[in-house]
Amino acid sequence: xxxxxxxxxGIPVLGxxxxxxxxxxxxxxxxxxxxxxxxxxxxxxxxHIVPLEKVTSVSxxxxxxxxxxxxxxxxxxxxxxxxxEVPPWFFPPGHHIELGALVTIKPLDxxxxxxxxxxxxxxxxxxxxxLLASAIGISLLVPIGGYIMAAATxxxxxxWRDLGVKLQDLPLDEPVxxxxxAVSVSGWMRVPEDRSVWLIRHSGASDPxxxxxxxxxxxxxxxxxxxxxxxxxxxxxxxxxxxxEPQWHKGQKLFICPCHHSIYxxxxxxxxxxxxxxMDQLPVRISPDGSIAVIYEQFAIGIAAKVRLx
Amino acid sequence: MGQxxxxxxxxxxxxxxxxxxxxxxxxxxGSRWAYIPGSMVLFVLILQFITGMMxxxxxxxxxxxxxxxxxxxxxxxxxxxxxxxxxRGIHYWGSSIMVIAVGIHLLQVFLWGAYKRPREIMWLVxxxxxxxxxxxxxxxxxxxxxxxxxxxTIVGTNMIGLIPLxxxxxxxxxxxxxxxGALTLSHFFTxxxxxxxxxxxxxxxxxxxxxxxxxxxxxxxxxxxxxxATKDTFYPRQVLMDSFxxxxxxxxxxxxxxxRPPGLESVANPSNAAYNPTPAWYFDWxxxxxxxxxxxxxxxxxLPVLIxxxxxxxxxxxxxxVRSPFKRPLSVLSTLFVLVxxxxxxxxxxxxxKKLVDVDRAAMAxxxxxxxxxxxxxxxxxxxxxxxxxxxLSEEGLVGHSEHWLTVQxxxxxxxFPDSIMPDFTYLTKQQQHxxxxxxxxxxxxxxxxxxxAQ
Numbered sequence: 001x002x003x004x005x006x007x008x009x010g011i012p013v014l015g016x017x018x019x020x021x022x023x024x025x026x027x028x029x030x031x032x033x034x035x036x037x038x039x040x041x042x043x044x045x046x047x048h049i050v051p052l053e054k055v056t057s058v059s060x061x062x063x064x065x066x067x068x069x070x071x072x073x074x075x076x077x078x079x080x081x082x083x084x085e086v087p088p089w090f091f092p093p094g095h096h097i098e099l100g101a102l103v104t105i106k107p108l109d110x111x112x113x114x115x116x117x118x119x120x121x122x123x124x125x126x127x128x129x130x131l132l133a134s135a136i137g138i139s140l141l142v143p144i145g146g147y148i149m150a151a152a153t154x155x156x157x158x159x160w161r162d163l164g165v166k167l168q169d170l171p172l173d174e175p176v177x178x179x180x181x182a183v184s185v186s187g188w189m190r191v192p193e194d195r196s197v198w199l200i201r202h203s204g205a206s207d208p209x210x211x212x213x214x215x216x217x218x219x220x221x222x223x224x225x226x227x228x229x230x231x232x233x234x235x236x237x238x239x240x241x242x243x244x245e246p247q248w249h250k251g252q253k254l255f256i257c258p259c260h261h262s263i264y265x266x267x268x269x270x271x272x273x274x275x276x277x278x279m280d281q282l283p284v285r286i287s288p289d290g291s292i293a294v295i296y297e298q299f300a301i302g303i304a305a306k307v308r309l310x
Numbered sequence: 311m312g313q314x315x316x317x318x319x320x321x322x323x324x325x326x327x328x329x330x331x332x333x334x335x336x337x338x339x340g341s342r343w344a345y346i347p348g349s350m351v352l353f354v355l356i357l358q359f360i361t362g363m364m365x366x367x368x369x370x371x372x373x374x375x376x377x378x379x380x381x382x383x384x385x386x387x388x389x390x391x392x393x394x395x396x397x398r399g400i401h402y403w404g405s406s407i408m409v410i411a412v413g414i415h416l417l418q419v420f421l422w423g424a425y426k427r428p429r430e431i432m433w434l435v436x437x438x439x440x441x442x443x444x445x446x447x448x449x450x451x452x453x454x455x456x457x458x459x460x461x462x463t464i465v466g467t468n469m470i471g472l473i474p475l476x477x478x479x480x481x482x483x484x485x486x487x488x489x490x491g492a493l494t495l496s497h498f499f500t501x502x503x504x505x506x507x508x509x510x511x512x513x514x515x516x517x518x519x520x521x522x523x524x525x526x527x528x529x530x531x532x533x534x535x536x537x538x539a540t541k542d543t544f545y546p547r548q549v550l551m552d553s554f555x556x557x558x559x560x561x562x563x564x565x566x567x568x569x570r571p572p573g574l575e576s577v578a579n580p581s582n583a584a585y586n587p588t589p590a591w592y593f594d595w596x597x598x599x600x601x602x603x604x605x606x607x608x609x610x611x612x613l614p615v616l617i618x619x620x621x622x623x624x625x626x627x628x629x630x631x632v633r634s635p636f637k638r639p640l641s642v643l644s645t646l647f648v649l650v651x652x653x654x655x656x657x658x659x660x661x662x663x664k665k666l667v668d669v670d671r672a673a674m675a676x677x678x679x680x681x682x683x684x685x686x687x688x689x690x691x692x693x694x695x696x697x698x699x700x701x702x703l704s705e706e707g708l709v710g711h712s713e714h715w716l717t718v719q720x721x722x723x724x725x726x727f728p729d730s731i732m733p734d735f736t737y738l739t740k741q742q743q744h745x746x747x748x749x750x751x752x753x754x755x756x757x758x759x760x761x762x763x764a765q
Binding site for chain 2: 030104105107147154
């Protein structure tokens with residue numbers, strides 16, 4: 001790369017013998033080559049295009065060419081409607097050109113069809129692009145949405161878990177915590193885990209505590225309503241306040257949660273502490289031989305309603 | 311509303327100037343359909359990124375979960391639509407289409423002579439992107455951890471081990487040990503989902519930046535003045551052509567994903583020495599060539615090195631400015647020779663593979679009933695259940711017996727094995743024989759239990 005070239009609009013353009021041909025008006029840029037390829041010279045009668053090969057020297061004050069006035073007269077006329085300004089990021093390196101002086105030929109369709117119809121044609125093409133892009137985007141995003149939701153909405157299957165204990169073996173009116181093996185399913189993984197429930201065998205229907213508080217307050221879902229037994233109440237071990245595990249205090253005959261001291265009666269009724277609802281009753285099924293099966297459900301904590309977690 | 315957003319952004323980030331810089335790029339000689347392959351590669355790459363991220367949502371990258379997680383994805387449905395199979399299908403076929411698109415792009419740039427001065431550096435970055443594409447295809451092959459994946463990777467990494475002096479060390483480093491195991495899988499997963507995408511983004515950006523610095527090469531014929539006179543801007547005509555191309559490619563990939571969903575063979579079984587691994591189709595020609603070249607080392611090491619050297623040195627050796635393919639007969643003829651050889655070698659390789667029976671799923675289901683009712687299970691084990699007198703048939707579908715071979719085996723096993731003690735099930739009807747052969751051909755290849763419904 002040689003010295004830096006400076007083009008200043010308005011400096012004189014001199015001919016073969018130093019005669020004044022006109023003044024520099026524009027600089028022509030060929031985008032395909034990333035090069036300045038010509039100058040537009042304003043002479044007395046019109047604007048002419050001078051190819052850069054005819055220019056011998058360019059300085060800050062004058063441009064020398066080997067053209068005669070007649071040559072200039074023969075050279076093509078510059079039609080400003082066919083050219084447009086070059087944006088600054090296309091300026092060739094090593095050239096100082098005054099802003100607005102560098103021009104390039106307009107795209108073919110603009111020159112042939114005129115600015116207005118070319119622009120409206122282009123707007124139409126732009127809309128077609130947007131249409132195609134949206135079609136691809138939507139047909140990709142819809143299955144992706146389903147793909148994400150597919151796992152999120154996998155229904156929880158209700159499994160009856162046999163607790164391995166018989167009704168007749170349970171003590172009367174005394175909660176017993178019973179552990180059993182459950183399987184937690186997450187996608188492709190099945191993890192065995194230990195769960196527990198409280199079992200309360202009632203001495204009789206006359207017992208004022210025999211009816212679970214959930215039933216009294218109508219908090220149960222059809223699943224729990226359909227699988228209740230007056231002989232036995234099954235309570236979830238999870239405190240509906242914040243998910244700790246209330247413990248049975250034999251002397252006081254109360255469930256007390258160690259975390260925030262929610263206090264429950266034998267039937268799950270809250271009689272103290274911050275708990276928003278009674279202890280959750282779970283569905284139970286008792287076979288003729290007395291063996292007990294439950295569905296282990298989990299519910300949202302911290303709210304008054306008994307909302308099952310999917 | 312849209313106008314207001316544009317105004318807001320224009321005041322702050324000069325969005326109009328930015329968009330105009332990005333879109334009003336001059337295209338010498340005008341827009342052409344011939345220029346779309348590069349955009350197709352970028353489109354498929356983006357598609358791979360999106361679907362790959364989706365697959366990673368549910369994928370478990372350890373040998374004891376990888377296969378289960380892929381099987382889980384295969385069974386994911388939403389409102390009856392098999393979305394999991396669809397997403398995996400797009401990713402699976404996307405990789406093949408990406409290899410094709412990269413090949414077409416490379417070929418077009420070569421034939422147009424567009425790698426010549428001043429675009430040598432862009433070509434070099436392109437060869438890096440080619441290498442990344444092939445590495446991505448190779449590393450993704452292992453992730454489902456089925457038989458094909460496992461044995462294909464065993465062979466692929468063994469080839470790396472043949473490199474003199476450093477080969478063994480590189481192989482063990484890639485595998486994370488001497489054998490193929492948990493570390494290999496997490497190495498490949500990391501390579502496939504972290505390292506390669508990062509490099510892809512980096513080199514694609516570099517490719518594009520250089521492209522904008524040097525500009526499009528334009529047509530190989532015509533003077534600069536003619537190309538200047540017929541020039542066009544990138545937006546909207548070329549963008550529209552690219553969009554049509556992308557739509558076509560997208561439909562093609564969708565059709566393939568729906569009509570030919572990717573399979574899942576039985577989980578990788580390192581003790582199944584009888585398994586006959588075959589490479590992905592785009593490595594077929596190398597596979598065939600390697601069979602012909604002796605000693606192996608020349609093919610395994612020499613061939614990739616030769617390809618790399620030719621591609622890297624090409625723009626520096628071929629300095630003649632002439633771009634038209636019609637004036638470069640040597641280049642074009644040698645390209646043609648390479649292409650034809652690749653096709654012929656691939657066909658030879660494909661013919662050498664044992665063709666697995668195309669399983670008809672309805673017949674397969676009926677065949678399973680026949681299998682369970684005809685007492686086959688008394689002697690043969692399938693998926694851990696059954697007798698031990700006959701061979702375990704859990705992966706029988708991968709052996710590659712033809713339907714004819716199987717039906718003869720059912721009715722007259724002594725034709726194949728003179729000492730066979732298998733009874734001749736001659737009472738099976740033709741239909742039952744067909745169904746049963748479909749079921750046997752499916753074993754180890756499909757029909758896996760649905761983990762989304764499992765108890």
